Amino acid sequence: MAAVAKEWGECAHDLRTTAVARTMFSSGMSRMVLIGGAYLSMSWEERQRGRKGPKRVGEVPGSTHALAGRAAGGGGGAATTGWLIVRAQKSTNQLKALLAKLLPAGGAAQGAAAVEAILSDMSEALSEALASLQAGRTMGGCRRRRRRACWSMDEVLQRSAAAAGQCREGVVVSGEGIRADGSSRRIMLQFGDRGDSYTWRKYGQKDILGARFARNYYRCACAQRSGCSARKHVQQSDDDPTRLEITYIGAHTCDDRPSPPATSPADDEQRSTVVSHLPAVAVAAAAPSTVRKLVERHVPASDMMEACTPSMEMEASWLLIPSPACSQSELLSEAGEVPELRPGASPPAPAERGKAWDGELLALYDSVVPDLVWRPSA
DNA sequence: AATATTTGACCGAC
DNA sequence: GTCGGTCAAATATT
Numbered sequence: 001m002a003a004v005a006k007e008w009g010e011c012a013h014d015l016r017t018t019a020v021a022r023t024m025f026s027s028g029m030s031r032m033v034l035i036g037g038a039y040l041s042m043s044w045e046e047r048q049r050g051r052k053g054p055k056r057v058g059e060v061p062g063s064t065h066a067l068a069g070r071a072a073g074g075g076g077g078a079a080t081t082g083w084l085i086v087r088a089q090k091s092t093n094q095l096k097a098l099l100a101k102l103l104p105a106g107g108a109a110q111g112a113a114a115v116e117a118i119l120s121d122m123s124e125a126l127s128e129a130l131a132s133l134q135a136g137r138t139m140g141g142c143r144r145r146r147r148r149a150c151w152s153m154d155e156v157l158q159r160s161a162a163a164a165g166q167c168r169e170g171v172v173v174s175g176e177g178i179r180a181d182g183s184s185r186r187i188m189l190q191f192g193d194r195g196d197s198y199t200w201r202k203y204g205q206k207d208i209l210g211a212r213f214a215r216n217y218y219r220c221a222c223a224q225r226s227g228c229s230a231r232k233h234v235q236q237s238d239d240d241p242t243r244l245e246i247t248y249i250g251a252h253t254c255d256d257r258p259s260p261p262a263t264s265p266a267d268d269e270q271r272s273t274v275v276s277h278l279p280a281v282a283v284a285a286a287a288p289s290t291v292r293k294l295v296e297r298h299v300p301a302s303d304m305m306e307a308c309t310p311s312m313e314m315e316a317s318w319l320l321i322p323s324p325a326c327s328q329s330e331l332l333s334e335a336g337e338v339p340e341l342r343p344g345a346s347p348p349a350p351a352e353r354g355k356a357w358d359g360e361l362l363a364l365y366d367s368v369v370p371d372l373v374w375r376p377s378a
Numbered sequence: 379a380a381t382a383t384t385t386g387a388c389c390g391a392c
Numbered sequence: 393g394t395c396g397g398t399c400a401a402a403t404a405t406t
Contacts, residue, residue: 202383204398217397233397 092122198252200232212238220252228254 096119199221205214213236220228229250237243 203400205384206396206398209395215396219398231397 088122092119095119198230198254208235211235213241220254222254226254228252230254 099119200218201221201223202216202218204217206217207214215233215235218232218234220230222228223230230252231249233247233249235245237245
């Protein structure tokens with residue numbers, strides 16, 4: 001641990017270095033460490049250019065160690081994939097260094113060269129995989145200066161969920177709506193559609209007992225004007241912060257969007273809960289403006305302004321927006337508004353919904369949404 | 379200045 | 393008394 005700080009020399013610059021120094025991210029050219037409760041990031045390139053200390057890109061709020069948890073194997077989706085790639089890169093480099101020491105310099109030169117070639121290939125492939133993954137996350141950077149210097153990982157995650165409440169561009173969200181009489185209905189929104197074009201306004205936030213993240217409360221923006229009673233609750237999943245649970249309550253009675261038409265008052269108080277988990281690359285394609293706004297809002301722009309190299313830009317996006325799950329969906333109450341996944345097919349039995357439903361989606365949207373889970377409302 | 383968000387207070391259900 | 397949901401004043405953002 002201390003070696004990490006030592007290796008980086010100036011990493012302790014301007015910070016109270018403690019025994020707690022943990023490598024959070026390392027990709028050859030750049031590295032992130034956790035020292036004294038602060039997430040520090042710096043690239044070799046920057047160091048070459050004479051930068052003295054690392055950039056402080058986040059901090060640990062109180063006892064929260066969100067990223068540490070993720071690094072230890074928690075989390076899921078694209079963020080975890082990225083971390084696993086980084087880990088594999090690191091292991092490859094370590095193996096490389098180890099073999100360089102173990103293999104005799106002269107005698108087995110040919111074998112050493114072969115091993116070296118294989119390892120280099122592995123390393124290169126991992127770098128490309130990571131770059132490809134990160135490219136989908138690079139949605140902003142180099143933006144104007146922000147007022148706040150640091151955001152904790154939990155804050156970023158929480159605000160991602162909050163921002164999702166306002167996300168308008170469509171993504172694939174699917175599930176089954178639950179009617180007041182207990183019957184259910186399958187709903188689906190297409191990736192690339194505009195989803196619901198309603199505008200939502202946040203009216204509250206509440207810490208929920210036993211939940212790591214607060215629940216955000218939204219109502220239709222035209223509620224005051226038209227009396228529309230539609231609401232939705234957005235909450236990040238404890239198990240996977242990149243996953244959002246969105247509960248829709250009531251139906252729109254406003255005509256703020258052209259279609260589908262407003263539902264009947266009898267549909268009020270319907271509830272449906274969908275759980276979405278979207279890879280950053282899909283979200284980037286689906287909601288570039290929203291995500292960019294999110295990045296602008298949360299990435300410490302003082303850092304972004306002074307470190308605009310591609311590597312740092314990607315790293316900042318990667319580190320601060322682990323997977324900006326951003327989704328929008330609604331319970332559509334009119335039959336025929338959306339196509340059935342399989343016309344005529346009956347919905348899976350409750351016990352089978354989890355597996356069967358996922359399978360269906362994966363079959364249809366494998367290249368777009370790798371993970372989508374339905375969960376009935378409480 | 380207008381609009382949106384935040385957050386402590388309040389309320390009803392349990 | 394506790395908890396989730398909502399209100400509304402304060403604050404932040406555009």
